[in-house]
Amino acid sequence: MAVFILRRLAQSVLVMLTVSLIAFAMFRYIGDPVNQMVGVDTTPEQRAALREALGLNDSVYVQFVRFVWNALHFDFGISYQFKQPVGELILSRLPATLELSIASAIFALVIGIPMGVYTGINRDAWLSKLFLTVSLVGISLPTFLIGILLIFIFAVNLRLLPSFGRGDVIDLGFWRTGLLTASGLKALILPAITLGLFQMTLIMRLVRSEMLEVLRTDYIKFARARGLSERAINFGHALKNTLIPVITVTGLQLGAIIAFAIITETVFQWPGMGLLFLQAVQNVDIPIMAAYLMLIAFLFVVINLTVDILYTVVDPRVRIGGSAT
Amino acid sequence: MPQVTGEEGRAVAAAGGRPQTLDDRRFVSRALDSDIYHSFKSSKVVMLAALVSLLFIVAAAFAPWIAPHDPFDLATLSLLDSLNPPAWVEGSNPSYLLGTDDQGRDLLSGILYGARISLAVGFASVILAAGIGITLGLIAGYVGGTFDSVIMRIADVQLTFPAILIALLIDGVVHGLYPNVTRNDSAFWVLVLSIGLSFWVQYARTVRGSTLVERNKEYVQAARVIGVHPIVIMTRHILPNVMGPVLVIATINLALAIITEATLSFLGVGIPSTQPSLGTLIRIGQDFLFSGEWWITIFPGVALAALVLAVNLVGDWLRDALNPKLR
Numbered sequence: 001m002a003v004f005i006l007r008r009l010a011q012s013v014l015v016m017l018t019v020s021l022i023a024f025a026m027f028r029y030i031g032d033p034v035n036q037m038v039g040v041d042t043t044p045e046q047r048a049a050l051r052e053a054l055g056l057n058d059s060v061y062v063q064f065v066r067f068v069w070n071a072l073h074f075d076f077g078i079s080y081q082f083k084q085p086v087g088e089l090i091l092s093r094l095p096a097t098l099e100l101s102i103a104s105a106i107f108a109l110v111i112g113i114p115m116g117v118y119t120g121i122n123r124d125a126w127l128s129k130l131f132l133t134v135s136l137v138g139i140s141l142p143t144f145l146i147g148i149l150l151i152f153i154f155a156v157n158l159r160l161l162p163s164f165g166r167g168d169v170i171d172l173g174f175w176r177t178g179l180l181t182a183s184g185l186k187a188l189i190l191p192a193i194t195l196g197l198f199q200m201t202l203i204m205r206l207v208r209s210e211m212l213e214v215l216r217t218d219y220i221k222f223a224r225a226r227g228l229s230e231r232a233i234n235f236g237h238a239l240k241n242t243l244i245p246v247i248t249v250t251g252l253q254l255g256a257i258i259a260f261a262i263i264t265e266t267v268f269q270w271p272g273m274g275l276l277f278l279q280a281v282q283n284v285d286i287p288i289m290a291a292y293l294m295l296i297a298f299l300f301v302v303i304n305l306t307v308d309i310l311y312t313v314v315d316p317r318v319r320i321g322g323s324a325t
Numbered sequence: 326m327p328q329v330t331g332e333e334g335r336a337v338a339a340a341g342g343r344p345q346t347l348d349d350r351r352f353v354s355r356a357l358d359s360d361i362y363h364s365f366k367s368s369k370v371v372m373l374a375a376l377v378s379l380l381f382i383v384a385a386a387f388a389p390w391i392a393p394h395d396p397f398d399l400a401t402l403s404l405l406d407s408l409n410p411p412a413w414v415e416g417s418n419p420s421y422l423l424g425t426d427d428q429g430r431d432l433l434s435g436i437l438y439g440a441r442i443s444l445a446v447g448f449a450s451v452i453l454a455a456g457i458g459i460t461l462g463l464i465a466g467y468v469g470g471t472f473d474s475v476i477m478r479i480a481d482v483q484l485t486f487p488a489i490l491i492a493l494l495i496d497g498v499v500h501g502l503y504p505n506v507t508r509n510d511s512a513f514w515v516l517v518l519s520i521g522l523s524f525w526v527q528y529a530r531t532v533r534g535s536t537l538v539e540r541n542k543e544y545v546q547a548a549r550v551i552g553v554h555p556i557v558i559m560t561r562h563i564l565p566n567v568m569g570p571v572l573v574i575a576t577i578n579l580a581l582a583i584i585t586e587a588t589l590s591f592l593g594v595g596i597p598s599t600q601p602s603l604g605t606l607i608r609i610g611q612d613f614l615f616s617g618e619w620w621i622t623i624f625p626g627v628a629l630a631a632l633v634l635a636v637n638l639v640g641d642w643l644r645d646a647l648n649p650k651l652r
Contacts, residue, residue: 018482030501140634142584144591145626148611152623156614163615259487266592267611281497281594289497300485 012301019297023290024067036080076291081283086291095175097272101257104196112200116207135201147194147267162187164269195264199253210242251307255300364646374638385441392434424620436628442602447583453521458528463559466536480526491523535567576640580633603629
């Protein structure tokens with residue numbers, strides 16, 4: 001098991017190095033960092049001095065090592081458009097994105113699992129067919145279209161919920177949260193549903209197919225023979241055994257949620273990291289793009305690694321298979 | 326599935342609509358008798374989806390001829406016609422069936438032209454992605470060695486990220502390298518490049534897997550023994566035998582590519598608003614949602630959803646129909 005985890009760890013480091021190489025190449029070779037940082041009236045001497053100060057005259061290898069070293073200390077340089085350190089900018093936007101992503105993941109789980117259980121137990125009920133049809137449409141609709149439709153229904157026509165922003169936020173010092181105010185919670189509803197809908201349909205379909213499979217097994221038949229109540233069989237025995245893949249998929253999807261937050265944040269003008277990244281792409285603000293790329297890569301790698309390790313803890317077959325290969 | 330060999334295909338093409346030739350008749354009867362045609366006929370939903378997809382493609386291809394107005398002809402545009410509601414709403418101008426946008430452009434024509442751009446980007450980027458993926462997959466599978474492991478490691482890393490993120494990143498990089506490409510024609514090719522480069526991995530993995538199986542079969546060994554050049558073996562012998570799964574991926578990817586194009590255009594990094602695609606139309610319309618002009622964003626949205634759903638259904642059906650395990 002230790003070998004398995006070590007191997008995965010080594011792979012993760014390799015992925016991070018590859019990604020930082022791409023980020024470094026972007027930073028170094030797209031446009032001239034010096035030209036981006038100084039004004040038009042800067043003299044050539046000042047430019048040369050800045051070039052020397054930034055270390056752009058060193059060999060590429062030295063520069064790359066320095067880039068990685070700085071990134072490890074969360075130092076990604078200065079944003080071209082905001083003239084502020086990128087690390088601070090991202091940290092100030094991180095809470096909004098994380099609150100949104102976790103709220104959508106919870107929404108997807110809390111709605112998706114019961115729907116999956118229901119459609120798994122009552123295969124031919126009309127409600128199951130309705131759920132499945134709706135989920136097919138949900139998968140086909142692009143995220144931004146779902147967001148616009150929700151705004152159109154709940155904000156424009158019914159005037160129930162706000163259509164943009166985070167509402168009032170409370171500053172906890174290290175974390176600006178919108179979860180403690182009524183307007184913040186109301187503002188969270190539509191973006192969280194938009195972002196979580198795809199994952200909800202995914203989890204529903206996964207739980208459904210797992211339930212169908214588990215309900216056919218011998219131990220379920222045996223539980224029936226013992227005269228256990230349907231409730232105890234469905235929830236105590238069947239659902240429990242479907243949850244391992246659900247945990248894995250949810251974990252892996254958490255990364256996708258954070259990435260797809262770019263779209264949701266644009267639709268709802270949610271002041272998170274995704275909106276920052278999109279502005280960076282539109283204005284060719286390379287330091288922010290590079291930093292965002294590395295941060296997302298890091299999140300993906302950590303999530304993948306955690307899921308792998310959890311898997312070895314939960315499922316012994318993976319443990320054996322992993323160390324044998 | 327009907328295996329159309331090169332000769333038969335040529336015979337059909339040469340016959341040119343005259344069903345008298347023997348080859349031609351045989352081909353048609355074989356196609357009508359195939360499993361795939363029967364499974365197509367047995368599902369009404371799939372037939373409807375195929376019809377809708379075909380309708381979209383035809384409407385997009387002939388947009389300049391069937392559109393009631395030319396939305397790009399500045400001479401015919403008038404701000405007096407702007408923000409007309411759809412024809413069945415009070416206070417509308419009946420010559421604009423679905424209403425007009427803020428610049429007085431006819432929305433129905435805009436959707437037709439927009440679908441044209443969306444489908445063009447979709448097809449072009451799928452072809453690019455398939456081209457890159459098939460080439461790399463073939464070489465990686467046939468040659469193996471360092472090339473194989475490098476390509477597959479890159480594929481692994483890329484597969485960790487959602488395609489939309491890669492496409493956004495490539496888009497940003499291209500704009501950084503060439504600051505002046507944002508306008509008009511080049512925006513189309515930047516989009517194709519971004520989407521194509523973010524979707525190649527699936528093709529490469531599939532083709533590599535099938536190539537690994539095919540390269541050890543007798544016919545490939547025989548070709549190698551008699552001294553056929555490796556490139557000829559790869560393109561003429563192996564490639565036709567690994568194309569089946571590629572077609573399925575391509576159909577499913579077409580829907581994904583259309584979604585990605587619409588999303589990038591909606592985010593404001595895709596097709597500019599002078600020649601709007603469906604995504605651009607939705608973005609323009611979003612600003613007018615609150616002032617009551619809902620049609621500018623809802624109609625292109627419905628068109629996009631219908632197109633994607635139809636293509637998805639056809640793709641799903643094709644995947645199941647071509648999968649021998651599900652027969």
